[in-house]
Amino acid sequence: MTSARLTSTRLTSARRLPVALVLCVAATLGVAGCVNVPTGGTVASGRPAERALPVDDPYVRLIAYPPGRDWLPAKIVQGFLTSSAASDDGQAVARQYLAPGVDWEPGPRPRVTVYEGSLSIGPAIPADASRMQVMGTRLGKIDPDGQYQALGGGVDQTFQLARNAQGQWRITALPDALRNGLLLGQRDVDRAFRTLNLYFFAPDRTVLVPNPIFLPLVNRRELPSQLVRAVLTGPTFWLDGAVRSEFPSGTRLLGDRVDVTEGLATVNLSNQAAKGSLPGMSAQLMWTLRQLPEVSRMRLQIDGETVSPPGVSSAQTSQDWLANDSDTTRENSVQPVYLRDGSGRFRQLSGDNALKVGATDNARVYHPAISLDERKVAGLDESGETLLLGDIGGAAPSAVAHVRDSKGRFTTPTWDRNGTLWTVENYGSGSRLWLKELGKDPVRVDDWDLHENRIGALRVARDGVRVAAAVEYQGRTQIRIGRIQRYPGGMPQASLFLPISSEVVDVTDLAWRNADELAVLGRTQQQPQPLALQVPVSGGSIQTIGIGGGDMTSIAAAPHSPVLVSAKVTEKGKDIEKICRQSDVRDLISEWQCFVGGHDPAYPG
Amino acid sequence: MAISAVVVVVLGVFLMQQITTALLDAKEKAATQQLDEGLSIAQQRLSGIDISDHDEVRAKLDSISRELARRSGPSGLYQVVTLLDPVDAADYEFSGFASTDVDDRSVPNRLRAQVEKAPLGTRFSTYGRLYYNDQAAEPGLIVGSRLGSRFELYYLFPLDQEQQTLTFVQSTLLGVGAALVLLLAAIASVVTRQVVIPVRLAAQAAERLAAGRLEERMKVRGEDDLARLATSFNDMAANLQEKILQLEGLSQVQRQFVSDVSHELRTPLTTVRIAADLLYEHRDQFEPAVGRSAELLQNQLERFEALLADLLEISRHDAGAATLDAESVDLRDVVLRAVGDTEGLAERKGSRLVQQLPGEPCMAEVDWRRVERILRNLLVNAVEHGDGEDVVITVAADRDAVAIAVRDHGVGLRPGEAQMVFDRFWRADPARARTTGGTGLGLSIAREDAQLHGGWLQAWGEPGMGSQFRLSLPRVAGAELRGSPLPLVPLDDRPPFSELEQDAGGVR
Numbered sequence A: 001m002t003s004a005r006l007t008s009t010r011l012t013s014a015r016r017l018p019v020a021l022v023l024c025v026a027a028t029l030g031v032a033g034c035v036n037v038p039t040g041g042t043v044a045s046g047r048p049a050e051r052a053l054p055v056d057d058p059y060v061r062l063i064a065y066p067p068g069r070d071w072l073p074a075k076i077v078q079g080f081l082t083s084s085a086a087s088d089d090g091q092a093v094a095r096q097y098l099a100p101g102v103d104w105e106p107g108p109r110p111r112v113t114v115y116e117g118s119l120s121i122g123p124a125i126p127a128d129a130s131r132m133q134v135m136g137t138r139l140g141k142i143d144p145d146g147q148y149q150a151l152g153g154g155v156d157q158t159f160q161l162a163r164n165a166q167g168q169w170r171i172t173a174l175p176d177a178l179r180n181g182l183l184l185g186q187r188d189v190d191r192a193f194r195t196l197n198l199y200f201f202a203p204d205r206t207v208l209v210p211n212p213i214f215l216p217l218v219n220r221r222e223l224p225s226q227l228v229r230a231v232l233t234g235p236t237f238w239l240d241g242a243v244r245s246e247f248p249s250g251t252r253l254l255g256d257r258v259d260v261t262e263g264l265a266t267v268n269l270s271n272q273a274a275k276g277s278l279p280g281m282s283a284q285l286m287w288t289l290r291q292l293p294e295v296s297r298m299r300l301q302i303d304g305e306t307v308s309p310p311g312v313s314s315a316q317t318s319q320d321w322l323a324n325d326s327d328t329t330r331e332n333s334v335q336p337v338y339l340r341d342g343s344g345r346f347r348q349l350s351g352d353n354a355l356k357v358g359a360t361d362n363a364r365v366y367h368p369a370i371s372l373d374e375r376k377v378a379g380l381d382e383s384g385e386t387l388l389l390g391d392i393g394g395a396a397p398s399a400v401a402h403v404r405d406s407k408g409r410f411t412t413p414t415w416d417r418n419g420t421l422w423t424v425e426n427y428g429s430g431s432r433l434w435l436k437e438l439g440k441d442p443v444r445v446d447d448w449d450l451h452e453n454r455i456g457a458l459r460v461a462r463d464g465v466r467v468a469a470a471v472e473y474q475g476r477t478q479i480r481i482g483r484i485q486r487y488p489g490g491m492p493q494a495s496l497f498l499p500i501s502s503e504v505v506d507v508t509d510l511a512w513r514n515a516d517e518l519a520v521l522g523r524t525q526q527q528p529q530p531l532a533l534q535v536p537v538s539g540g541s542i543q544t545i546g547i548g549g550g551d552m553t554s555i556a557a558a559p560h561s562p563v564l565v566s567a568k569v570t571e572k573g574k575d576i577e578k579i580c581r582q583s584d585v586r587d588l589i590s591e592w593q594c595f596v597g598g599h600d601p602a603y604p605g
Numbered sequence B: 001m002a003i004s005a006v007v008v009v010v011l012g013v014f015l016m017q018q019i020t021t022a023l024l025d026a027k028e029k030a031a032t033q034q035l036d037e038g039l040s041i042a043q044q045r046l047s048g049i050d051i052s053d054h055d056e057v058r059a060k061l062d063s064i065s066r067e068l069a070r071r072s073g074p075s076g077l078y079q080v081v082t083l084l085d086p087v088d089a090a091d092y093e094f095s096g097f098a099s100t101d102v103d104d105r106s107v108p109n110r111l112r113a114q115v116e117k118a119p120l121g122t123r124f125s126t127y128g129r130l131y132y133n134d135q136a137a138e139p140g141l142i143v144g145s146r147l148g149s150r151f152e153l154y155y156l157f158p159l160d161q162e163q164q165t166l167t168f169v170q171s172t173l174l175g176v177g178a179a180l181v182l183l184l185a186a187i188a189s190v191v192t193r194q195v196v197i198p199v200r201l202a203a204q205a206a207e208r209l210a211a212g213r214l215e216e217r218m219k220v221r222g223e224d225d226l227a228r229l230a231t232s233f234n235d236m237a238a239n240l241q242e243k244i245l246q247l248e249g250l251s252q253v254q255r256q257f258v259s260d261v262s263h264e265l266r267t268p269l270t271t272v273r274i275a276a277d278l279l280y281e282h283r284d285q286f287e288p289a290v291g292r293s294a295e296l297l298q299n300q301l302e303r304f305e306a307l308l309a310d311l312l313e314i315s316r317h318d319a320g321a322a323t324l325d326a327e328s329v330d331l332r333d334v335v336l337r338a339v340g341d342t343e344g345l346a347e348r349k350g351s352r353l354v355q356q357l358p359g360e361p362c363m364a365e366v367d368w369r370r371v372e373r374i375l376r377n378l379l380v381n382a383v384e385h386g387d388g389e390d391v392v393i394t395v396a397a398d399r400d401a402v403a404i405a406v407r408d409h410g411v412g413l414r415p416g417e418a419q420m421v422f423d424r425f426w427r428a429d430p431a432r433a434r435t436t437g438g439t440g441l442g443l444s445i446a447r448e449d450a451q452l453h454g455g456w457l458q459a460w461g462e463p464g465m466g467s468q469f470r471l472s473l474p475r476v477a478g479a480e481l482r483g484s485p486l487p488l489v490p491l492d493d494r495p496p497f498s499e500l501e502q503d504a505g506g507v508r
Helices: A002-035 A073-083 A186-192 A220-233 A271-275 A278-289 A318-324 B002-046 B054-071 B086-092 B109-117 B160-210 B225-281 B288-318 B331-349 B368-384 B442-452 B498-505
Strands: A060-064 A111-123 A131-142 A148-150 A154-163 A169-173 A181-185 A193-201 A208-216 A259-261 A264-269 A297-302 A305-307 A337-340 A346-350 A353-356 A366-370 A376-380 A386-391 A398-402 A421-427 A430-436 A443-445 A455-460 A466-473 A476-485 A493-499 A504-512 A517-524 A531-536 A551-556 A564-571 A574-582 A592-597 A599-602 B079-084 B094-099 B123-130 B138-147 B151-158 B327-330 B353-356 B363-366 B391-397 B401-408 B456-462 B466-474
Touching (some): A073 A131, A148 A493, A186 B054, A208 A220, A220 A264, A386 A421, A421 A455, A466 A517, A531 A551, A574 A599, B002 B123, B079 B086, B109 B138, B225 B288, B331 B391, B331 B401, B442 B466
Antiparallel strands (some): A111 A131, A376 A386, B327 B363
16 A cells, blocks of 8 residues: 555656646747847837937047156247147146146137147247147137137247246247137147037028027036127127127026037026027027037027917927028029020929020020029120020010120129129139129129139029139139128128138139038049039038039039039930939939930029 | 845846846947957058148048048937047147047057057057036947057947936836735735635644534535645544534443442441441350351441441542632631541540640631541541551641641552552552551542642651642632642651751751
8 A cells, every 4th residue: 555655645746746847948048038129020220310410420539648757949939839739728738837827718718829730839939848839730729719810920929938937948939929829720720610600680580691600618507698698799800790699789698508408408688688589699699509419309588487489389499490491492492493495594403304485485594594583694604705584484584784704704604682683703813803783783892801812603592692713822622601691771792701611722613502501613622533523612511412424513402402413425426415314313423314405404593 | 025035136136137138248249349340441541641741640530530420320329439549639730539528538548558559450448437518418338449550449329229228128127026915925825825814723623622612613614635634624623523512421321330239238237237237246145156247247347338438438529529618717616536446446446646736726717527537547548557646737827828747657658659659449468468447448538538628648758758748728718729738748757956947947
């Protein structure tokens, strides 16, 4: 009996053991399955990456080195100049190179002299170690308001040095130019400054105009406050007078800094702002701050009280102020294209076909320019000596002006948002400006700012305040941006043309792609082949547009529309002129597709 | 609960350590690979550099730092710091480049010291704090290596993501641990309810059963081991109760039987007695042999009567029917009467009854008939076993108790017999015929009587030394007896002064 029971017990446990084992293994596998990284599953989608802004580039800063023992005067000066490039620690290290009592306050927005290459340092008078002369090539300067100006010439500064009580050389007097400024190399500026736009209103208070400035990088979290303070200060001297700021004078930013939490920036202004226009101030601030990827919404406060413009929630977005974009005139649709067909007749492009436009069927309009309201067309005759003007769909354009100089030739005309027609007559080594205001006779300006230069192309921006020009200067053609000032009752004046990029040379044609970028035909210093280029007005990096294409002669661009070029293409052994556009509008470097024969494509503007 | 909490805490700490180690190991691996990539890029860029041209060195290092920093992406996965060793830093008038807002303090000196001494290509890593110009320091992983002969390249990885993960894991573990402890407590309480409480109830039931409450039973619930225990317990209790009741009934029947037999024997005995008395009175008229038989018959009848009386008496005691009829008497009178009753027998045996009575009365609340019977029993016993020697009766009293000792100088008692003398029908020598009066129940009845008073009846004896019986009684009926005024062991063999010595020395 006992043995029988034992056997049965053993049998039972033998039957149970595998079950327990299976359970154990299953549990282990189950737990392991929970821990494992998934190797399958549904496809998750993410939002498209937003445009990477140069603001977001990780930046690098110099770690300064304090003066060493028994350094010679030249080394002290070199050390001082090097350390002053490390701007983010309040120049504490650079100050160690100065003797006590030397007044040197670069401040948060210093005046910077930019030199090219390297500097040579030596005694001003041989054998006199107490006066060190610094020599180099000047490239330009940055004003305290952030405006960069290219300036040629040389750097020649003299530093006074003396030995201190410990017998160490220290700088006792700075040259005047450095009293409240810095002397930095191009590379230092590249490293320690960022280019950002401030936004101000065009005189008609409808659209916003960017005002690029150089801001020293203190640190990333200070950037919103720096921007707001800069926009409150007003435009740089370049746009001063050409644009309006809606902030009443004396408006200050209250608090330590602009608080940015979860995309919401809170800007607290002093009570002077109560007198200003709320929508105007909001639009300016929102447009300025939206350059920072961390800001998506903004709350405006005046003296701590949250205010919101009528019809806009207290947390404003940049969408609320899209109406102030000079690029949204046609509600983001693709703009109509006009061109000159193979036989020189004025045509409008519909799809891939060139169609007749009204009665101007047989009119030959070279280098056409269409007004922004698409009512008028301006152009030149074949020789470029006569300016033609007519109504679209009306009679053939008639001559309104003829070149003054016998060798003079007009550039492609351009329209601004007020209906003024601009063109430049090049003659000999100089140029003169022609203006035709709405309903008035054309006017010639002989002594405009660029009268000493020949102008390759002139295009007024859609905001009507800025004007881009391809300026022949010292044997090369460079891009300059000028500003247009309007006085009540007087004529518009284009002045203060500043070069924006030293990389592009030999510009043949240009067009405003949008408020921030130009489409340019030209060569870069690295690329001898003429190319279509996208050049940011702020001076950022240049990108090539499209691949292939032939010998391009003119370029047209408009917001939300593909860039068009006319190029000579070899087809069936013959060189013919064709209009080309990109195969993929969103892809900047997609191939050029030449789809219709013709010349001089033009968008309104 | 406390133990489970400790176990959970220990497990949690262990788990945290494992996770932390795994996380940091992975980070370190990735960091080292990043450093390797950075080193190869930087070395490529540095090839052919003119180290005597300060501007070129600065520009080169600047562009390398910028490129490496750009690879970190906008999320700021890591920071890059390129440093010159201190001698070169003095030579080139700058210390190096750092990406974003990281402070060069973040590269700890202990790491720099290692990197500077190490041969080219050796990588070092350490944990430290990353300092920033615009925000609070945070923990970080710093890897570094020498770059060329003059430069050092460091990658600084903020560990805030890891810190977040660890914090998350930790809070999860805390929650799970707390839940686990609560669960264990709940399980413990359920187990207590299921097991410990029934066991406690069983113990209580067993205690009550042991205390004599035979009707005690356990509740049977379910079919588990505890239910089986309860069933067994109940069976055992039922059996026990049955057996005890059975035995009680049996002894009751026996006692009744003895009592009935005694009563039933009385009537015929009376008749026999009358006949025997008649024969005895006329024995002179018979032949001498028949007369002798009549005398013998008379003798044995008397013994039979005494035996019957004693049997009845003891059955009364057994049945608990004996009652105490206490009244205050002078024990000296009782002793005198008992001595008077026994003097005849003593004279026949040639013994003298010596009385040592106190001068003052010895009053006590006793049933004097029972006491007298006890004394008679003791005296008869002493005379019978006294071998003709003197029998000494001592009476003494103290505040609470009175005592009467009866001393003989006969054969005495062997060791162990002092207890057995009180057994029913016990004989010192079973071979010896019972010639003299005793029924064999006298001492048993005497002891029952003494116990009925709440008193003691004790015996002492040594072979050849005689024996002594001592009766101790409380002065007040029902009071508890704590001690006796007389010693159990007699002192009479020693000189009078030895008593003093014994009292003083406490040694016998």
